[in-house]
Amino acid sequence: MSNEEQENSKVNALETIVAPRVCSLCNIPEQEVLVEYQRWKLVRTKTMKGHRERLMLLHKNHLRTLDEGSVGEAYLLLMKAGSKFFSYTDKWAIFEPVYATVPGHWHRVASDLEENAQDYDQILKTPRMIIDNHDGTISRVYPDGNVPGPSNKAS
Numbered sequence: 001m002s003n004e005e006q007e008n009s010k011v012n013a014l015e016t017i018v019a020p021r022v023c024s025l026c027n028i029p030e031q032e033v034l035v036e037y038q039r040w041k042l043v044r045t046k047t048m049k050g051h052r053e054r055l056m057l058l059h060k061n062h063l064r065t066l067d068e069g070s071v072g073e074a075y076l077l078l079m080k081a082g083s084k085f086f087s088y089t090d091k092w093a094i095f096e097p098v099y100a101t102v103p104g105h106w107h108r109v110a111s112d113l114e115e116n117a118q119d120y121d122q123i124l125k126t127p128r129m130i131i132d133n134h135d136g137t138i139s140r141v142y143p144d145g146n147v148p149g150p151s152n153k154a155s
């Protein structure tokens with residue numbers, strides 16, 4: 001087994017940790033939950049950062065990593081809900097958690113692409129999935145100079 005493979009299996013391993021009392025995602029007030037799914041919650045983020053809409057989908061359990069199937073389910077739910085909540089705009093995005101403030105609890109943030117938003121500079125530096133509400137296309141955007149190499153195959 002190569003080092004790379006060992007790293008991958010480590011990343012893919014499910015980790016269950018006892019939820020710390022300080023985890024803000026484990027302690028979201030019920031009134032902030034927009035949609036509750038079997039294994040997920042959709043909430044409006046506390047800080048809107050100048051966006052009209054900014055959402056977060058999080059797993060109900062305090063898990064750092066999820067298996068591929070669960071990640072796929074999460075993106076599907078977020079895309080479906082987002083097409084409704086972001087219907088006022090042409091394009092919106094789901095962000096990779098490179099700037100996540102709670103990295104120990106799996107979640108994904110989605111927002112519109114308002115150029116005057118406070119975090120627009122950060123948005124441009126974040127790998128993101130852009131969803132076009134009109135033609136339904138989805139495109140992945142990587143920050144400049146961080147384009148994945150040919151070894152990073154799409155599955």
Ligand SMILES: [Zn+2]
Pocket residue numbers: 019020023024025026061062063104105
């Ligand atoms: Zn948590």
